Amino acid sequence: MSTTALKLNAPRIEAALIDLDGTMVDTADDFAAGLNGMLAQLDAEETTREEVMDYVGKGSEHLIRSVLAPRFAADDAQSRFDEALALYQDEYAKINGRHTHLYPEVEAGLAAMRGAGIKLACVTNKPYRFAVELLQQYGLAHYFEVVIGGDSLPKKKPDPLPMLTACERLGVKPEATVAIGDSENDAIAGRAAGMATLTVPYGYNHGQPVQKIQSDGIVATLLDAAKALVAHNDLT
Structure with a gap:
């Protein structure tokens, strides 16, 4: 299936909540x-x-x-x-960051989403200070209006609280938001929050095949995710 022709059961996407470890950076x-x-x-x-x-x-x-x-x-x-x-x-x-590398097309994808007017939040189970440090090291911090770490709230993914809080801080509704990640936790949290979900095929996913994740589709990279979201918004 072409990643630019995903059929999202959602209105116009105004925001994307993106995981960190295994989605943006191999840590x-x-x-x-x-x-x-x-x-x-x-x-x-x-x-x-x-x-x-x-x-x-x-x-x-x-x-x-x-x-x-x-x-x-x-x-x-x-x-x-x-x-x-x-x-x-x-x-x-x-x-932190010494043995890591960005996955392909991460920054291009973030830039394309922001260029299309999509608000971005990084929602990760990584402790907040480590997440911010890593985003800063790779020059990605400026793409995100909101960063929520695993210790930012009383609950972490797969609980929907981080996703709902990110939406609140971004000023968007969950139904106008997509969660993008590499693991079942991201999809479960996104679905529970009432938003669309996309999965990248690399990363970790607790050792399980990514195809087992119940999401709205698999996108090869964050740039492909951006293209899919732009295509979806053009139709809505």
């Missing part, structure tokens, strides 16, 4: 490096990019619990969680 190697810095201090076995990719997308707490689970007995993993999380955040702060 799996940063996660692995930060986790390995933490695990070394806990005298635990190192992790790998491949293991980490299965855990990304549900926030730092989930990431830490998932990495500790196969390395410690359940009670020990629970008792070490707070220490592990603090160590991880310290380690990640040292290397």
